[in-house]
Amino acid sequence: MFLPLLFTISLLFSSSAHASLLDFCVADPSLPDGPSGYSCKNPAQVTVDDFVYHALSIPTNTSNLLKFGVTAAFAPQFPGVNGLGISIARADLGVGGVVPLHTHPGASELIYLAEGTIVGGFISGSANTVYYKTLHKGDVMVFPQGVMHFQFNTGETPATVIASFGSANPGVQVTAFALFGNNLPSSFVEKITFLDEAEVRKLKGVFGGTG
Amino acid sequence: MFLPLLFTISLLFSSSAHASLLDFCVADPSLPDGPSGYSCKNPAQVTVDDFVYHALSIPTNTSNLLKFGVTAAFAPQFPGVNGLGISIARADLGVGGVVPLHTHPGASELIYLAEGTIVGGFISGSANTVYYKTLHKGDVMVFPQGVMHFQFNTGETPATVIASFGSANPGVQVTAFALFGNNLPSSFVEKITFLDEAEVRKLKGVFGGTG
Amino acid sequence: MFLPLLFTISLLFSSSAHASLLDFCVADPSLPDGPSGYSCKNPAQVTVDDFVYHALSIPTNTSNLLKFGVTAAFAPQFPGVNGLGISIARADLGVGGVVPLHTHPGASELIYLAEGTIVGGFISGSANTVYYKTLHKGDVMVFPQGVMHFQFNTGETPATVIASFGSANPGVQVTAFALFGNNLPSSFVEKITFLDEAEVRKLKGVFGGTG
Amino acid sequence: MFLPLLFTISLLFSSSAHASLLDFCVADPSLPDGPSGYSCKNPAQVTVDDFVYHALSIPTNTSNLLKFGVTAAFAPQFPGVNGLGISIARADLGVGGVVPLHTHPGASELIYLAEGTIVGGFISGSANTVYYKTLHKGDVMVFPQGVMHFQFNTGETPATVIASFGSANPGVQVTAFALFGNNLPSSFVEKITFLDEAEVRKLKGVFGGTG
Amino acid sequence: MFLPLLFTISLLFSSSAHASLLDFCVADPSLPDGPSGYSCKNPAQVTVDDFVYHALSIPTNTSNLLKFGVTAAFAPQFPGVNGLGISIARADLGVGGVVPLHTHPGASELIYLAEGTIVGGFISGSANTVYYKTLHKGDVMVFPQGVMHFQFNTGETPATVIASFGSANPGVQVTAFALFGNNLPSSFVEKITFLDEAEVRKLKGVFGGTG
Amino acid sequence: MFLPLLFTISLLFSSSAHASLLDFCVADPSLPDGPSGYSCKNPAQVTVDDFVYHALSIPTNTSNLLKFGVTAAFAPQFPGVNGLGISIARADLGVGGVVPLHTHPGASELIYLAEGTIVGGFISGSANTVYYKTLHKGDVMVFPQGVMHFQFNTGETPATVIASFGSANPGVQVTAFALFGNNLPSSFVEKITFLDEAEVRKLKGVFGGTG
The missing domain is CATH 2.60.120.10 (Jelly Rolls)
Structure with missing residues (x-):
């Protein structure tokens, strides 16, 4: 029968927790993340709900x-x-x-x-x-x-x-928030964008920026 | 005024046809393609319609x-x-x-x-x-x-x-078409998939395969 | 002599455990894995046997x-x-x-x-x-x-x-095992592969699939 | 002597023009470019000056x-x-x-x-x-x-x-030039940046933008 | 029957010469090469012999x-x-x-x-x-x-x-050939490898180097 | 006001420690490293000094x-x-x-x-x-x-x-140190580089190699 073969295959390619790398690497935010993404969740605990949103x-x-x-x-x-x-x-x-x-x-x-x-x-x-x-x-x-x-x-x-x-x-950088929604000093904003002081102050007010 | 600066910038980063690499590389199927995709269309001939489908x-x-x-x-x-x-x-x-x-x-x-x-x-x-x-x-x-x-x-x-x-x-490989829709000999299909001969012949017929 | 130079070089490029990234990253399956592979074994504990199979x-x-x-x-x-x-x-x-x-x-x-x-x-x-x-x-x-x-x-x-x-x-996906060796319901298999019910049931039996 | 060996090696790894891929791929802007960069200059015509700026x-x-x-x-x-x-x-x-x-x-x-x-x-x-x-x-x-x-x-x-x-x-996108130095309509700029009309018009004038 | 479907599929994913990118890109050395490899041979002319060596x-x-x-x-x-x-x-x-x-x-x-x-x-x-x-x-x-x-x-x-x-x-760089088999001046070789002059001259002779 | 919008945006893209992936991944050498680099430092503890050297x-x-x-x-x-x-x-x-x-x-x-x-x-x-x-x-x-x-x-x-x-x-491999500054046996060095025994022994002495 196939059983000996199946046994061989399953030993080689089995997915006991953290014993092998799989087709996927569901994020486990409780573990460290690195430049290529989050660490992988234990595959034994992965369910279809990890792949559906x-x-x-x-x-x-x-x-x-x-x-x-x-x-x-x-x-x-x-x-x-x-x-x-x-x-x-x-x-x-x-x-x-x-x-x-x-x-x-x-x-x-x-x-x-x-x-x-x-x-x-x-x-x-x-x-x-x-x-x-x-x-x-x-x-x-x-x-x-x-x-x-x-x-x-x-x-x-x-x-x-x-x-x-x-x-x-993908990250995101909203231009107006980047310019006006943080503590980048107004004098810097004016210098690097050519906007005038009144405009910068007004929009700092709108977007909650300081400085 | 800014003109000297603008002139400098435009020289450095200008996009005369094929003189610089851009943010994009719209496919030109009339040129050779390679492992990373098609050659780039002359950017002077790129229009917004290249980016809309x-x-x-x-x-x-x-x-x-x-x-x-x-x-x-x-x-x-x-x-x-x-x-x-x-x-x-x-x-x-x-x-x-x-x-x-x-x-x-x-x-x-x-x-x-x-x-x-x-x-x-x-x-x-x-x-x-x-x-x-x-x-x-x-x-x-x-x-x-x-x-x-x-x-x-x-x-x-x-x-x-x-x-x-x-x-x-991304490419695509439809399992049934791969098995039954080409000239892969029926005896091969049976051997590598464990399907029986009658089933293979029937589906070869449905999907237009030969052999 | 070269000693001052050697000292400089060795400080810069030394491989004390986890103090520097090396040419290699031998897998340590006891640490988290991520999308690019396993975490690296402490290089001080790496031996030639890690590179031979x-x-x-x-x-x-x-x-x-x-x-x-x-x-x-x-x-x-x-x-x-x-x-x-x-x-x-x-x-x-x-x-x-x-x-x-x-x-x-x-x-x-x-x-x-x-x-x-x-x-x-x-x-x-x-x-x-x-x-x-x-x-x-x-x-x-x-x-x-x-x-x-x-x-x-x-x-x-x-x-x-x-x-x-x-x-x-590299991973591996054996077509017959994927179709017949798990709990993918038979009715699904028939629908998405065009195989007939008798064939699916027979091969489910051979490969130990259920459903 | 080494001559037979050298002959073997040189046949295998020789760099006759376009017969082999090399360590480098000096740009030839007269050929098509693609997503990974320019086509390679004929290596027989590459000189050290291609690597010095x-x-x-x-x-x-x-x-x-x-x-x-x-x-x-x-x-x-x-x-x-x-x-x-x-x-x-x-x-x-x-x-x-x-x-x-x-x-x-x-x-x-x-x-x-x-x-x-x-x-x-x-x-x-x-x-x-x-x-x-x-x-x-x-x-x-x-x-x-x-x-x-x-x-x-x-x-x-x-x-x-x-x-x-x-x-x-690497490409470059200068924020002020992107906003004010092209034909992006002023009404668009105002809508997507929250800048007021007077400011946009003033800076369109400075940077040579139209619309 | 399946014919309408097959027709649709074949239109979408067909491989007329240079009309689509395939799973492979067999090298055509008569076309330009780039950083990611050679241009692709017309798929209509690809045969199994391109994949066998x-x-x-x-x-x-x-x-x-x-x-x-x-x-x-x-x-x-x-x-x-x-x-x-x-x-x-x-x-x-x-x-x-x-x-x-x-x-x-x-x-x-x-x-x-x-x-x-x-x-x-x-x-x-x-x-x-x-x-x-x-x-x-x-x-x-x-x-x-x-x-x-x-x-x-x-x-x-x-x-x-x-x-x-x-x-x-993958490229290859044989250390001895790199040091002794080209026109890198002997005085350079001595300076950057710490080998003595007699040794460099002897091996330049063996490997056919000049300078 | 913008507050509802800002609240939405900040929820989606917020950077609470290890809750999201950022534009950067400052190395934390106290955590495991992997093939793509070190694990990321908690972004809440990142300062400008991490980006300046x-x-x-x-x-x-x-x-x-x-x-x-x-x-x-x-x-x-x-x-x-x-x-x-x-x-x-x-x-x-x-x-x-x-x-x-x-x-x-x-x-x-x-x-x-x-x-x-x-x-x-x-x-x-x-x-x-x-x-x-x-x-x-x-x-x-x-x-x-x-x-x-x-x-x-x-x-x-x-x-x-x-x-x-x-x-x-990037790593670094200094040719002379690789040949003469470790325990690679002298007989190996001679065999794989064609250098003569006296030269190898002399340079082993200079660079502190053994064997």
Whole structure:
């Protein structure tokens, strides 16, 4: 019968806890993390629920000045993607809503417009060229790694964007928050951005920055 | 004024055709391709339309035995993703429709269930363990690189899946097509899969295989 | 003399335990593992035996229905390859023996036929094209990452295959075991592979699957 | 003698033009480029001058409003680094000079302060935390990939910065130029950055932007 | 029937020449090469013979002073491995034969001793520690990327080594040839190696070096 | 106000200790290290001083036979570069000083000559070709990964070299130390390098080797 063979195979490729490396490495945030991601959860304790994420089914709250909400399924939120080089997020834009200018330092991004009509765009770094276009339901647009991009709702109904990323932890740097939402001294901001003092002070106030 | 500076910067980082490497490398299929993807289109001829893809907005035809249709936006179809390590596809499943068992040799996959109710699952290689779950609208599931996975519609309405990948060219290997849809001799198929001769011959007939 | 220089060099590049990163990272399975492999063993405790593996010198037992045996030297078995992106295995095929259809989700493979005469082949995913050939002693064949491949002994003597991989943990997914050797429900298997119920039930029985 | 051996070795590892891959791949901008860089120059025509770059020895012109000049030795300027994953640049800052806020989408950066006294800093994306410090001659600072960073001269003499990068083509995106130096419509800029209309119009004028 | 489905699938994933990226990228040395390898051969012209290599079945000539011969199956010789990150070679050592000290700048190496008895060893860079051991038929040893390693036959019969590499083009730098087999001036060699003039001149003579 | 939005954003992308992956992964040598580097320091304890390194501002001691001193800022010394793929070092060469022949197994190198006049050179592996040139203050030269390279002061004043690397831990293997500064038996050294016994014994004595 096959039993001797099966026994051989199972010995070689068995997955007793931490005895072998598997196809996946579900994040265990209680262990140290490193440059390539989180340490792996004991595979004996991995279940299908580590590979499924429900929160993207829930519309985010857009009752704010930007009329924008976001739910991320990156490795810290969705342990199953750890080490696999991909992740996903949902963004909702109310009528007139805006995804402010931002970058993902560690990943390129693909957006799929699930609902609504938006303008999506990015600014190419080297050439300082802008690429933007009105997108309709079902359209896809790609934003290269690390460059500034944005979206805003130009339709008369809410919009929903599904964004996928080429990293389990793409990071995010929102330009306005980076400039005005921390303790970078106002005099520095003026010097390195050419904005005038009044503008910087006003936006520091809006975004809760100090200095 | 800034002009001298701007002149300096523009000289250094300018994007005259093929004079510099940019943030992106839009595929030019008329040039040679290599292990890392297609050669880059002359950036002077790149437009926003290289970064936008419309075909995912169109439901695919599910009038076939599988009640399944798919539209891919990989590098060959969507030149803007070339070199960026991501791509996307849309799959439609009619009522009772099936995405047959398959692998992507070159990428992990994240599915977002845009409409309907399906079962999604994968078979982990090393441990030979199965992970599957019923997914509802808005749920996300991840399939690790290279392992067999599948989906089928268990709801009473059509389902639409948006699948994103951690490669601009994830590849695909459908198990049944690989076994029965080519000229791999039937005697080989039987020997390496343990299927019996009648079954192999029947499915060779269904999938158009020879030998 | 050189002593001052040697002292300087040794301070800079010394390898006191965990004080510096070395050329190698021998696996320590008692520490957490991550997406890039196992944690590194304290280099002070590394010996040449971490870099040498003897078990491939021993013919494997082929007294089973497949007339096939395998010994792997992947990172879990051979800690010296951890982090180095390579590994190796030995397969023996008795007369008529078969290496069943399988994939390695994480690595390309090169086989060197040390003894005997076999057919080696793979099925290219995208094009669904089959490449196979009779190999004689000393021949080499390459199987691209993630695609289905197989070997079987067509000679009148046992065959021995030395297989090397482009990963310290290539993983393995044997098609028949994935389909019939676990608790994937029979009805799922039929739906996603097009095999008929009788065949699935029979092979579930052979491979010990349930459901 | 060694001649038979030398003949064997030279046949195997010889470098006739395009007959073998070498340790290096000097850029040939007349051939197509791809995601991993430029095509390789015929090795028979490679000379030591492909691996040496002189222009960093020349102080750059800082007679501009920013009192800032830069000379880059990226793959387009310095073909020897093509494919090697590193590059270098020189920046000069007159008294009061500023390297405006910018990112490198494709590389982390290390600066070595060859002359002068500057403040160097970066804004971490995820945590929106600012790290900055006064640097003196000989100090080194690292800026992680893709995050906003800046420098300005706080000393009473000119400063010279040698910046090295973990990519042969790190790219650059200067925040102010991205916002104000192209045809991104003013109304878009306001919406995605929260800057007011007067400020945007003023800086569009300064940086030559339109729209 | 399946025909509509098959038609859809075949359109999406078809492999008309240069219309899609495949699982493999067989080297076409007549096209430009780049940092990631050779350009891909038109897949319509790829045959199984691109994936099979025969020359390792032939013992190499060891009738030289080193009693050493080698046959490499790297990407320039074996186009099927291009882009797959693996390659293989065969080395023969007559009685008393020596594989001289060398490095592979671009790959780690695994040796499988197919015949004979040898000493295999490497010198770890950072720690300047030597790891060596007598190997018998069937033993495996790993040499980390870029470090000096060697083998010599200590048995009473010829030895055959099968060496696999984690790169399609690992490169090779034989220490003695690098020092004495080119036009590096003798005075340089003495200065940077501490060897005395007589020794350098003698070995320049042996290895055909000039200067 | 923005507060609801800010609250949302801060929840998603917040950096509570070990709760999320950041732009950086400052080395914590008290935790396990792995193939991709050290584990990450708790981000709450990271300060700007983790990203700044002062020791390169201090001339190294060149009062030794080689008239050569070096200070490295690799991951073990400079925790901020961990995981970022770059590092840096300073080398000083007195008049007549020499950087002996060596390799970096894990990185390509770029040198910037901050002071003095030197000859810099490398020996290409595959082609066994030497590339060297006299460099003057401000010149840059690149050495491909893993190949032997060297520098020596040919001027009448001390020279200072700033070397940057495409790895946070490039490693180093000094040829003479590897041959003569450890316990590799003299008979082995002779056999694998072709040096004669007297020379090996003499240099073993100089470099403190045994055996």
